Amino acid sequence: MYDRCHRRRGALKESFILGVEEFIRKACGQKCYQNDGGIRCPCNKCDCTRILEDRIVKVHLYKHSFKPNYWIWTDHGEQIVEDDLDNNDDCIGTGRGVEDDQFLSMQVMVYDALRQQQSSQPPSSITMEEAPNEQTQRFYNLLLNANTSLYERASDSKLSMCVKLLACKSNWNVTDQCLEFISKLLLDVAPTNSNLPKSYYDAKRLVSKLGLEAKRIDCCVNSCMLFYNNESDKNDGGLLECKFCHKSRYRDHNTGASNKKPIPVKAMFYLPIIPRLQRMYASTQTTGEMTWHYDNKSNNGVFRHPCDVEAWKHFDRVYPDFAAEPRNVRLRLCSDGFNPYVQASNAPYSCWPIIVTPYNLPLEMCMSKPYMFLSCLIPGPFNPKAGIDVFLEPLIDDLKKLWSGVLTYDISRKQNFMMRATLMWTINDFPAYGMLSGWGTHGKLACPHFMEHTKAFRLYHGEKLLV
DSSP states (O other): OOOSOSEETTEEOHHHHHHHHHHHHHHHTSHHHHHHTSEEOOBTTTTTOOEEOHHHHHHHHHHHOBOTTOOSOGGGTOOSSSOOHHHHHHHHOOSTTOOOHHHHHHHHHHHHHHHHHHOOSOOOTTTTOOOOOHHHHHHHHHHHHHTOBSSTTOSSBHHHHHHHHHHHHHHHOOOHHHHHHHHHHHHHHSOTTOOOOSSHHHHHHHHHTTSOOOEEEEEOTTSSOBOOOOSSOTTGGGOSBOTTTOOBSBOOOOGGGTTSOOOBSEEEEEOOSHHHHHHHHHSHHHHTGGGHHHHTOOOSSOOOSGGGSHHHHHHHHHOHHHHTOTTSEEEEEEEOOBOSOTTOTTSOOOBEEEEEEESSSOHHHHTSGGGOEEEEEEOOSSOOGGGHHHHTHHHHHHHHHHHHOEEEEETTTTEEEEEOEEEEEEEOOHHHHHHHHOOOOSSTTOOTTTGGGOOOEEOTTTOOEEO
């Protein structure tokens, strides 16, 4: 594995080739290979952070050799000390027979949490390894506590079953009553001491403890403001009426129902992006890909990725301290309106989702569904127009925190670092561009490129504007 020269005159040594073949054979016979559906590539570049096919791992090892100091194959079935990891693998059990990549990603995160907890080696001053920060360690502990086995010799855990129930509701629009019926049906056929969720509410509460929450924020009926405690106005969350138009925050209700929770006239949903970006570094499946833009730079003039364009390079020149840390995140924002009630043609409605995506990832990942983070859901019935910045207030506050830096744990390097992020681009059509930027996209100054230097003019008769 660590021959000083595994190549001789441009060709691989026969002993190195035989060693790679032996490693592939032993790795394929391990239980982790069956659960993961591949081999964690131990090459010097992947560093056991990517699960690949055996033939691809073989090519990587021929090209990059093994990563340094990998004497005990902890990621390929070997133990550091006398640990009974086979029993813990039975407890994990979330990836057996699961074809969906989302469940595979969850299994990898549970495996990382288990390995982090059972690591018997203290932090080394030579490798600068650190223990996870308090927030990340709490996430790992919650993940392990939720990953208890359903019952003895069960192939699923409590966490995987709750995620599958929630996936049924999301993918096939299953009602809450139907999920309640499914959960009770499973309880009837399962053993009496099983850890199955008792109801849909229990499943949702268990998954929500992992930190990926959704905040419901009350809005003014005229979209003047949010009843939200932002960085500048700490008391907006407690107001009962809009401080601009003085419209009521809640609907009128009968005096006899005064003990019931008041119903807001209008509300939006915000899904914080900071925990999602931190989760990208908490799992070995994604943390290695978050520096792809830095490891695959190209100077041949070919536009393969946004990191190759001049805007990216100009930003690195203007903010060299930001560019010095390859783990800092570049984001893009996408927004457009749509009518969720497609069958009700007589009831026009415009709902506006705000989607944020990290551009650190390779192209096949950054434009895929799992990494397109829905951050805001702006309600209708009309488009927000110039007031869209009101609904973007929670997202802007998070972006300000990310620009200053948020403490994050990188599981691949076993280090805590200050993760920073910046919003590089927006993707939208021309009307949405006018709403997000504040530039009027109508009239003589409609072009944001030429601005006042446009050649647009009005006809003398009829006063029609030609652009």
